[in-house]
Amino acid sequence: MLGRIGAWLGPTLLGPIAERILQHGTPSVVRVIVPPEAEGLLYFPLELAHAKDKPLSLQDVSLVFEVKGEAPSIVPEPIGDRLRVLAVFSLPTEGSAIALRRERYELERLMDRIAQTHHRALDLRVLQYGATRKRLQDVIEEGEGWDILHFSGHGLNAALVLENADGSRDDITSDDLCHLLKPARRRLKLVTLSSCLSAATGEEAYQAVLALAMESAKQSARHANPDLGQ
Secondary structure, three states: OHHHHHHHHHHHHHOOHHHHHHHOOOOEEEEEEEOHHHHHHHHOOHHHOEEOOEEHHHHOEEEEEEEOOOOOOOOOOOOOOEEEEEEEEOOOOOOOOOOHHHHHHHHHHHHHHHHHHHOOEEEEEEEEOOOEHHHHHHHHOOOOOOOEEEEEOOEEOOEEEEEOOOOOEEEEEHHHHHHHHHHHOOOOOEEEEEOOOOOOOOHHHHHHHHHHHHHHHHHHHHHHOHHHHO
16 A cells, blocks of 8 residues: 555656655755645655655655745754753553554664764663653753654544553643643754654645545546546
8 A cells, every 4th residue: 555655646746856856865855845825735645755666765865844934933953962862652551552662672773773873972861651741841851952852652633642640641732742842942853753643633634635636636537538628
């Protein structure tokens, strides 16, 4: 299924741009600017788009999205002598099992590999077994700040699931999470979410995505059978 999606996204949305990205060399970070009237494109998994019959994400290409005209209110401070990473693994007692231990192990291996490959000092702090809102707030407000925040756990539409002190679930909305992260905004550059529905959005955005996909399908059908356009 992912292969079919990527094969469709490459020529349909990116066209010749996909291969031109590779011509500039990899690894690379590509800035994607979307006009406000086409915000629905932000919800397409463009990293899956094929270039030379292979997804961009498997060719060391990362995409950074922004809406045209939306300038960041704060420019994050540059990375200091150490890259500081905060990883939060949340699993309330009544939550269904997820492979947090394995993900934590893989994350630690990745950090070691980055440090050795790029000769950069790294600080990895892990919050697990009691990832409460209060504990997260205390760590966020530590003096040096964090460059990257990684969350792994259960999620809801516009919410993440943290833990209460007794191990029960604590649903934190996206607005509450933004408020919680506010003290880290001067240094924080990247937040990654490994959770269900982490990319869920409102009904209007889904309708925009559906409309774009339907229109593309209609155009493809017209090209394949010109009589349909009459």
